[in-house]
Amino acid sequence: MPQDMPPAGGYEAVQYKRNLPSRGLFRPGPLIAGGSLLMLFGWYKLVVGIREQKYVADPVLPSYPELSHVLHLTARSELAREKMWSRIHLIPLLQAEEDRDQVRRHLADQAREKELLGENVRVYHSDRFVRPTFGVTPATVSKE
Numbered sequence: 001m002p003q004d005m006p007p008a009g010g011y012e013a014v015q016y017k018r019n020l021p022s023r024g025l026f027r028p029g030p031l032i033a034g035g036s037l038l039m040l041f042g043w044y045k046l047v048v049g050i051r052e053q054k055y056v057a058d059p060v061l062p063s064y065p066e067l068s069h070v071l072h073l074t075a076r077s078e079l080a081r082e083k084m085w086s087r088i089h090l091i092p093l094l095q096a097e098e099d100r101d102q103v104r105r106h107l108a109d110q111a112r113e114k115e116l117l118g119e120n121v122r123v124y125h126s127d128r129f130v131r132p133t134f135g136v137t138p139a140t141v142s143k144e
Contacts (some may be wrong), residue, residue: 052077106132
């Protein structure tokens, strides 16, 4: 049996290249460059935002070395200064709210003592005001 041979003049050329248009901007180089630029811009905005809100700790009196441990916050930006002053102006309001709560608790505590003891007996013989410490205890305690 004779061997199969190619036709006279040979076989026609086989098309092995893809017939697609050029990629344009979707080549790896421009994609990596664009992603890197986008990340660089994001990091820049992050650093600018952090610096905008930043406080700097400075010594109060640098000419006095014995006070070098005393620091105060200096606002580096207008936003930081505004935030610091808003907190400073809220302190009296928060203190007044805490004082009202303390007076309410103190009066309730005195009423409970009067109900239990029958009269308001001073346990400690001192005229100095001591801020009471209130702890939450369960209503029923099991003895195990």
